[in-house]
Amino acid sequence: MAKLTIADLKKIKEKQHATFALREGGYRAKVTVHMGTCGIAAGARDIMSVLMDEISQAGVEDVITTTSGCAGFCAREPMATVEILDNPPVKYGDLTADKIREIFKEHVIGGKPIEKYALVVGSETTY
Amino acid sequence: MEKYLANLLMCAGTGCVATGTPKVVAALKAELEKHGLSDEIKVVLTGCNGFCAEGPVMLVYPEEIFYQKLTVEEIPKLVEEHFLKGRPYEKLMFKDIEKKHAIPVMNDIPFFKYQVLRVLRNKGMIDPESLEEYIARDGYMAAAQAVNEMTPEDIIKVMKDSGLRGRGGAGFPTGLKWEFASKSQADQKYMLCNGDEGDPGAFMDRSVMEADPHSVIEGMIIGARAIGASKGVIYVRAEYPLAVERLQMAIDICLESGLLGENILGSDFSFDLEIYLGAGAFVCGEETALMRSIEGQRGMPRPRPPFPAHKGLWDKPSVLNNVESLAQVAPIILNGAEWYRTLGTEKSPGSKVFALTGDIRNVGLVEVPMGIPLKTIIYDIGGGIAKKKKKFKAVQLGGPSGGCIPEELINIPVTYEDITRTGAIVGSGGMVVMDEDTCMVSTSKFFLEFTADESCGKCTPCRVGTRVMLDMLTDITEGRGREGDIETLQDLSKDIIATSLCGLGQTAPNPVLTTIRYFRHEYESHIRDHWCQAGICSDLCSFHILDDKCKGCGLCLRGCPSNAVVGEKKKPHRIIQELCLQCRSCYDACKFGAIEIKPSLKKEPEPALKDEGVTQ
Numbered sequence: 001m002a003k004l005t006i007a008d009l010k011k012i013k014e015k016q017h018a019t020f021a022l023r024e025g026g027y028r029a030k031v032t033v034h035m036g037t038c039g040i041a042a043g044a045r046d047i048m049s050v051l052m053d054e055i056s057q058a059g060v061e062d063v064i065t066t067t068s069g070c071a072g073f074c075a076r077e078p079m080a081t082v083e084i085l086d087n088p089p090v091k092y093g094d095l096t097a098d099k100i101r102e103i104f105k106e107h108v109i110g111g112k113p114i115e116k117y118a119l120v121v122g123s124e125t126t127y
Numbered sequence: 128m129e130k131y132l133a134n135l136l137m138c139a140g141t142g143c144v145a146t147g148t149p150k151v152v153a154a155l156k157a158e159l160e161k162h163g164l165s166d167e168i169k170v171v172l173t174g175c176n177g178f179c180a181e182g183p184v185m186l187v188y189p190e191e192i193f194y195q196k197l198t199v200e201e202i203p204k205l206v207e208e209h210f211l212k213g214r215p216y217e218k219l220m221f222k223d224i225e226k227k228h229a230i231p232v233m234n235d236i237p238f239f240k241y242q243v244l245r246v247l248r249n250k251g252m253i254d255p256e257s258l259e260e261y262i263a264r265d266g267y268m269a270a271a272q273a274v275n276e277m278t279p280e281d282i283i284k285v286m287k288d289s290g291l292r293g294r295g296g297a298g299f300p301t302g303l304k305w306e307f308a309s310k311s312q313a314d315q316k317y318m319l320c321n322g323d324e325g326d327p328g329a330f331m332d333r334s335v336m337e338a339d340p341h342s343v344i345e346g347m348i349i350g351a352r353a354i355g356a357s358k359g360v361i362y363v364r365a366e367y368p369l370a371v372e373r374l375q376m377a378i379d380i381c382l383e384s385g386l387l388g389e390n391i392l393g394s395d396f397s398f399d400l401e402i403y404l405g406a407g408a409f410v411c412g413e414e415t416a417l418m419r420s421i422e423g424q425r426g427m428p429r430p431r432p433p434f435p436a437h438k439g440l441w442d443k444p445s446v447l448n449n450v451e452s453l454a455q456v457a458p459i460i461l462n463g464a465e466w467y468r469t470l471g472t473e474k475s476p477g478s479k480v481f482a483l484t485g486d487i488r489n490v491g492l493v494e495v496p497m498g499i500p501l502k503t504i505i506y507d508i509g510g511g512i513a514k515k516k517k518k519f520k521a522v523q524l525g526g527p528s529g530g531c532i533p534e535e536l537i538n539i540p541v542t543y544e545d546i547t548r549t550g551a552i553v554g555s556g557g558m559v560v561m562d563e564d565t566c567m568v569s570t571s572k573f574f575l576e577f578t579a580d581e582s583c584g585k586c587t588p589c590r591v592g593t594r595v596m597l598d599m600l601t602d603i604t605e606g607r608g609r610e611g612d613i614e615t616l617q618d619l620s621k622d623i624i625a626t627s628l629c630g631l632g633q634t635a636p637n638p639v640l641t642t643i644r645y646f647r648h649e650y651e652s653h654i655r656d657h658w659c660q661a662g663i664c665s666d667l668c669s670f671h672i673l674d675d676k677c678k679g680c681g682l683c684l685r686g687c688p689s690n691a692v693v694g695e696k697k698k699p700h701r702i703i704q705e706l707c708l709q710c711r712s713c714y715d716a717c718k719f720g721a722i723e724i725k726p727s728l729k730k731e732p733e734p735a736l737k738d739e740g741v742t743q
Contacts, residue, residue: 003385005393006271009262016263019169023134023188023252030189035213052132052167064189065132067213 017061028062029108032081036070042077050097051080054104063108076119082107093119132167133210136186136251140175140337141330141369143182147198148172151183154202164210171260174338174373176251178238180490181221186233186251193233194219224488224510238489241508243470245478246294246454247494249339255373258380261341267386269457273349274394277460279309282353286456288464290476295321295412295449296528296554297630298475298543301456304446307436308354311444315358318351318398319440319447322363322370323417325409326526327577329557331480332450334492336363336370339454340377344400346453348391349460351398354446358399362417365404374402409527409581413629414439414447416583427583428629449555451480471497475542479553485523485560488513498540501532505560516720517562521645525554527574527581528634530641531567550641552634566663567646568653571638572600578635589632592623596639604664606727607735608654613643658726665709669728672713674699676721683713683722704728 004012021027033039033048048065055063071079076093080100083089090113092103099117107113113121135155139148152170159165176184181195192215194205201219208216220229221236230236244250253260261267273282287302308316320343324332336343347359363371378400381387389397403421410416411426418440420426439445455477459467468476475497481504484490488510495504505511505522512519521531530551532539539545546553561570579593596619602608620636627633643650652658659667672683672692677699684692684700691707694700702713714722 003393004267005385006275009267009271009392012259012262013265016259019131019134019260020263023136027189033213035211037212040212048132048167066189067132067210069212069214 021061021064027064028085029064030083031063031065031104031108032068032083033065034069034071034077034079034081035067036074036077038070038074039077039079044078046097047078047080047095047100050100051104054101058104058109060109073119079119082113084108084111088121090121091119092117131169133169133190134188135168135170136173136176136188137170138174138176138182138184138186138251139172140179140182140334142175142179143184144369146182148183150199151185151197151202154199155206158202158206159210162206162211164206168210171254172256173251173253174249174255175334175492177242177247177334177492177494178489179492180488187215190215190231191233192231193221193236193239195221237507238491238493238510241499241503242494243478243496244494245458245470246335246342246451246480247338247492248458249342250334250492251338253339255338255340256376258341258377258384258386261339265461266341266457267345267392269460270345270348270352270386271392273352273460274391274396277352279353279355282349282460283309285460285464286353289459289467290464290474291452291455291459291467292475292543293449294451294455294479294555296525296552298553301448301452304436304448305350305353307434308356308444308446311437313444315441315443316354316356317440317443317445318347318354318356318359319418319421319445320347320359320361320453321412321414321417321447321449322361322367323405323407323412324367324450324555325364325407325412325581326528326555326557327574328482328484328523328559329526329555330482331492331556333367333370334482335450335454335480336367337373340370340374341381342454342457343374343450344377344381344387346448346456347400348387348398349456350446350448350453352396354444356446357397359401360421360440361400361402362405362411362421363402364407366407371402371404378402408583409577410583410629410631413631416629417447418445425583427585428631430628451556472540472542474544479541479556481556481558483509483558483560485558486513486517486562486565487511487560495541498542500538501541502537504541504558505537509560512560512562514562517564520561520563520565521567523551523559523561523570523574523638524557525552525634525637526557527578528552528630528637529554529557530637531561531570531645532641533645535645550637550644552637564661564663566604566659566661567642567649568600568604568659569663571642572597572604574638575600575635578631582631582635586627586629586632588623588626589628589635592619593632593635595619596623596636600639602735603650603653604659604667605735606657606664606666606729608650610654612654613647613650617643656726657729660724662709662711662714662724666729667727668709669704669725670702670707670709670711670713671723671725672700672702673721673723676719678719678721680718682716682718686712686716688712 078095185194217229291301292298416426416428435445471477480494575597579597584590662668679697
């Protein structure tokens with residue numbers, strides 16, 4: 001390893017940022033891919049892989065992805081929920097690889113929900 | 128760029144390694160591989176997470192889900208549920224004791240909720256073997272400032288203003304220590320780190336060295352810059368192999384990358400660092416003895432002055448700081464003295480790490496703000512007494528140099544001043560909780576055995592005095608105690624404290640003095656009534672079954688090693704005293720509290736075992 005300078009320290013810190021955003025919770029957007037039995041059967045794993053590729057290619061560091069169980073609307077799987085900080089979550093259904101790419105570019109990066117794919121805005125009320 | 132769906136931070140501290148981390152990690156990695164998740168999920172081995180009682184533990188980011196007591200058998204199910212289907216796996220979560228429901232998120236668990244992390248800022252957060260991960264958490268930024276932008280005076284001012292007090296036990300202000308050494312003129316100075324943690328039940332420093340070795344090194348670089356030292360030594364006991372391994376790894380990578388050695392970070396400051404292995408003598412935690420030990424001599428203290436700041440290692444000005452003190456230096460330099468003072472009290476600022484052990488539910492490592500009530504640590508963080516029906520009796524603070532604090536004082540704030548007033552000391556941070564089944568005379572005897580063994584022998588009052596006190600305590604616990612023994616113990620204590628050279632002798636009588644102060648009646652009952660009410664001193668108790676409470680369940684009968692318990696099923700049992708060995712197994716087995724502990728039935732105490740001396 002070459003001798004480090006102060007500039008190098010900063011560079012290393014930047015490079016590690018994505019990993020630590022995950023651990024420190026400093027993220028701007030969160031995409032949840034629903035992976036109940038129904039979701040997995042309908043191809044949610046592929047959706048997740050595509051999403052991970054997109055994030056990786058775009059080089060964004062403030063987007064995290066996570067999985068969750070069945071959203072209850074099995075007929076419209078695969079589904080994903082996009083949450084941008086300070087905005088209500090948006091649920092998308094009947095996803096395909098192309099759709100999730102588009103959603104990633106328009107909504108996650110661009111901040112504009114794609115209405116034609118959206119099922120609902122907001123979350124169910126829980127008691 | 129590598130992008131992960133989740134980071135699994137698996138604790139690889141000594142505690143969790145002992146309970147199975149290596150096997151669990153192997154199983155976890157194999158299972159992730161099997162499901163094709165290896166590219167999406169990163170497994171990181173971290174230092175001690177702190178919640179050792181529940182080990183092996185793992186933290187899942189980004190959700191911050193805390194899993195505990197992992198086993199190889201549960202891994203396939205865990206991977207399937209959480210990582211394949213996205214359903215956090217409840218079975219392995221922490222359970223609320225009263226309500227029995229699972230608490231998934233780490234910071235909702237009371238053990239973690241009340242903690243503040245400064246010393247342990249990177250615990251369970253980074254891979255201790257990765258320099259990059261340490262740098263990602265602002266690592267070496269403070270050192271960069273210290274060597275490039277700050278003068279030694281600047282550094283010392285920040286440290287003095289912060290009010291950081293040495294975390295090794297004595298509580299001497301770190302900034303002041305640095306200032307003394309900085310003003311000493313010499314061609315060579317030394318920056319030393321004390322990793323010779325030796326109190327029974329204490330593992331704070333080991334955890335810091337294991338979980339975050341770079342934080343100690345960074346603190347030493349800054350300290351060295353402040354006092355003008357070009358060489359440093361970390362003194363660690365050889366029985367901390369994992370700490371030694373990780374420190375050495377950290378030093379090697381720092382040398383390679385210019386964070387140690389010549390011209391650190393391109394500045395004109397140079398600092399070399401090496402590890403010295405101690406053989407584990409308790410007295411070598413004393414600064415002058417430690418320095419003698421590094422010089423290759425027998426570890427014995429010498430009179431001060433001259434203080435090490437003027438004449439230390441190899442008779443050159445030296446500063447010796449404790450691991451925990453050094454680990455706090457970098458954040459103080461980065462965030463300033465004011466920030467440091469936002470926690471704690473005026474005279475005891477900042478936070479302190481404690482190792483919680485003994486009869487407590489949540490055994491582990493905790494960091495709390497100074498000034499927090501002792502009760503909060505024991506009940507909220509520690510979860511109270513481990514055994515359900517047992518009551519809290521006392522907490523031992525400060526190890527063999529400290530004392531026992533009784534229940535009446537449990538509301539006191541944890542500061543250097545308040546704890547000292549009770550007769551105990553904050554010490555390095557060992558906190559041993561004891562429940563009502565503890566005999567305080569035996570407890571003080573245990574600590575005195577330790578100090579009598581560890582006394583280096585230089586000062587007669589310490590060498591002989593602790594031995595005489597130990598013999599008296601042995602007599603008391605075996606039924607040969609006499610009226611006046613308590614007063615003699617107190618007198619001897621005063622003399623030993625007044626006439627010993629170093630901290631070992633000056634504090635060795637503390638456990639005896641505090642137990643006499645708060646539990647004098649136990650000493651009296653041992654001496655006068657031949658009655659150890661906790662049933663620990665086997666010569667001073669007898670066990671009896673209460674007819675009205677005994678359900679005749681037979682648990683005591685089955686557990687008795689000498690067949691002293693007799694009785695028919697569902698009828699009250701009886702103990703044949705002639706056969707009873709006072710082993711307590713019936714007392715521990717009984718679920719109905721039907722075993723009563725009474726004074727010894729023996730007429731005459733057994734004569735003391737004579738020390739025959741060493742023969743050829």
